[in-house]
Amino acid sequence: MLENINEKCAVVGIFGHKEASKLAYFSLHSLQHRGQEAAGISSSDGTKLHTIKDRGLVMRVFDEEKLATLSGNSAIGHTRYSTAGDDSILDAQPVFARYDLGEMSIVHNGNLTNAEEVRNKLIEKGAIFQTFMDTENLIHLIAKSSKDKLLDRIIDAVQRIEGAFSLVFLSRTKMFAMRDRHGFRPLSLGRLPNGGYIVASETCAFDLVGAEFIRDVEPGELLIFEEDKAPQSIKVYEPTPKHCIFEYVYFARPDSQVFGQSVYQTRKEMGKELARIAPVEADVVIPVPDGGVPSAIGYAQESGIPYEMGIMRNHYIGRTFIEPTQEMRDLKVKMKLSPMIDIIKGKRVVVIDDSIVRGTTSRRIIRMLKDAGATEVHMRVSSPPTTDPCFYGVDTPDKDKLIAANMTTDEICEYIEADSLAYLDEESLLRSVNSDMQEEKYCTACFTGKYIV
Ligand code: SF4
Missing domain, CATH: 3.60.20.10 (Aminohydrolase, N-terminal nucleophile (Ntn) domain)
Structure with missing residues (x-):
């Protein structure tokens, strides 16, 4: 993402x-x-x-x-x-x-x-x-x-x-x-x-x-x-x-300990859960860098499908200070990510990302992988559908811009042009984050709309 x-x-x-x-x-x-x-x-x-x-x-x-x-x-x-x-x-x-x-x-x-x-x-x-x-x-x-x-x-x-x-x-x-x-x-x-x-x-x-x-x-x-x-x-x-569960999904650096546990291990566990609840026959598991990396490693370990870096990220493009219009966002994706054709060509690919927000980035990535010769692209997301905005210190688009608030998973799959799409569900996310399933310890409002304050 x-x-x-x-x-x-x-x-x-x-x-x-x-x-x-x-x-x-x-x-x-x-x-x-x-x-x-x-x-x-x-x-x-x-x-x-x-x-x-x-x-x-x-x-x-x-x-x-x-x-x-x-x-x-x-x-x-x-x-x-x-x-x-x-x-x-x-x-x-x-x-x-x-x-x-x-x-x-x-x-x-x-x-x-x-x-x-x-x-x-x-x-x-x-x-x-x-x-x-x-x-x-x-x-x-x-x-x-x-x-x-x-x-x-x-x-x-x-x-x-x-x-x-x-x-x-x-x-x-x-x-x-x-x-x-x-x-x-x-x-x-x-x-x-x-x-x-x-x-x-x-x-x-x-x-x-x-x-x-x-x-x-x-x-x-x-x-x-x-x-x-x-x-x-x-x-x-x-x-x-009511700790922000999104810290584990995306914000925090993987080498941090947040709310008492390792972000890296938690993300890897999310990938394992995802492999258990949404398996697929494929030749290679690749992450959308950098956010999808630990979950893709977890997915590969649990599924037995080889893990590869199928997309390279250019870290050197800097920030532009140009108003982030839709056009600019599309261009930014192209500037940031490029496919590893040797890894992807002729393969059935599982691509792991941490979330889908508007859907436009995912669609570009999937098109890019298909253009690079992937025979199938299966999208797996290591968090539940993002359906609601955050009011607790995170800048999210309005609800009408969140694709999961406006489309079903099948419709999103069609929109992003994937061969299949699956998300982690709320229960599996909580299981990855803490084994004792204490839902009340975490804020999950951007996935559930249940706001506490
Ligand atoms: S709504 Fe809750 S879980 Fe979502 S980003 Fe905001 S604080 Fe985090």
Whole structure:
């Protein structure tokens, strides 16, 4: 699956390390897949916060000279994906503000479901907003809170918001990390090799900076980082976990541990389940790179059909910043993927992808494989049909653009010109994700339409 569903952001926080901004920079590098439109870091030297943010990839936004200005032992960072027409630098994070208690920066992954209501109330009371970001609501709620201490103001503010949020706050002397009561988006805690702590959206950031994974920040938990102290934990909400199951399907990097388990192993298990529920006679199993790779390996292992890299992906085309029109999307598929004719010609091919969103990409891929000489192309999808949009921090097309919301599986098969099509069903997905089938632990709304908030 390419270019159709996008995670909106990644967050990172470093506390108690003399190279905090450099570690935040490297961590953001490994989280680049969660947002490529803008990046930013705020650091604190104990007396003042310093912030740099801009549009573009992490590598483009920062260089040695800029990082040197982000001094201090603590830093928070963000990478951002932006929807079309909404790519102003004003909407890049961290969001920085001066207020009566001092200075503060915030980074946020997620989507607040009552953002408009909260914003309207604040505007009625005279607040002036500079951006369209949900995150700015928090700055106002904290600044206007009647509590005396920042910690109490943060608790006061997060109790007024609803929806999905993994947040990291930085003040001049402290850092705070918080997950919403459902834990929609991931956030993990680690220990840095030479002292200090890291929190990040995914554990692949820990591996790059040599940090040791301690545990996930719990749903509804607020962690407080203070000099010379272990992180303190406050339970702001009773946890009612509803982790985003799509993190396993597509968003998270395969080398991350998300919600307590390996993304790679989970994806491979999805491929095995798919082979069990939707077998087909074929000569070769190939993935749509990169998302379909672990599931295709699982499908091949379970079915006994050889696995091959039948499609090569060009990683070097970069991003264009051109409005993503339908025409542009089609061209992007051609630029990104090319068939390995030696592998495909004269073969019955099973092609594995992680999801089908609009169907146009799948159709192009299948045509490409048939043009390369495949005698049959059987599409297998390692998630259930995507029928509903997400309101919890993931950018999905509207329901009328989601092919599975508007066509049956047979109709989609015909549309994408496959010889057969099968999806993983909800039960099999849950079985792959956790053997004890705890449906209530996961959000599956984009497959089921069952929204929790
Ligand atoms: S609706 Fe889908 S993408 Fe959004 S949080 Fe739920 S499972 Fe994840």
